[in-house]
Amino acid sequence: MNSQPNDLLLLAGKVLTVLMQGLLAIGAIAIAIAAPLMLIFNERVSVEFAEKVGEVSGGTFIGMTLTLMAIAFGIIAAAFVFFGKLRAIISSVGDGDPFAPENADRLNLMAWLLLGIQALMIPAMALGLVFTKWADKVEDADISIEAGLDIEGILMVIVLFILARVFKHGAAMREDLEGTV
16 A cells, blocks of 8 residues: 655655755754854843944843744744654655554644744744834844734644544544454
C-alpha cells in the first residue's frame, strides 16, 4: 500500500518542511545572538534611542524590543515544531500509513501550535504598532505595519482540529477492520 516512490508532491512537501525548519532555525539563532547584544549595548542603544525619539526612555525601548524578541522566539519555536510534525505526517503518507493514531495526535498538536502562534501575534502586533509610532519620529525610518485579525490562520486552526478528529476516526475504523479480518 506504499505510495509511488517518486511522488513529487510528497517530495516537495518534505523539502519545503525541511527548508522552513532551516529558515526558522536561522531566525532563532539570530534572536539568540541579538538579545544578549541588546543587553550588552543597552546603555549605548538607550542613549541613541532617547536622542532620536525624545519622549520615550531608551530603557523602555530595550524592554519592549526584548519582549518582542521573546515573542518572536516563541512563534519561531512553535512553527519549527509545527513543520516537524507536518514532515512526520508526510512521511507516514509516503509509507502508506496515513491513518495512524500518531497522525491524529500530530494534527491535534499542530492545531494547538497554530492557535498559540495566533495568540502570540496579538501582543507582537501591539508592540509593532508602538515601534512604528516611534519610527515615524526618526528622520530616515520608513516602517509600516498592518495589524488585524488573521481569519485564514483561525480557519486553519479549526481545519486542523477537524482533520485530527477525522484521522483519529479513520485510525479507529482501520483497527476495527483489521480486527474483523
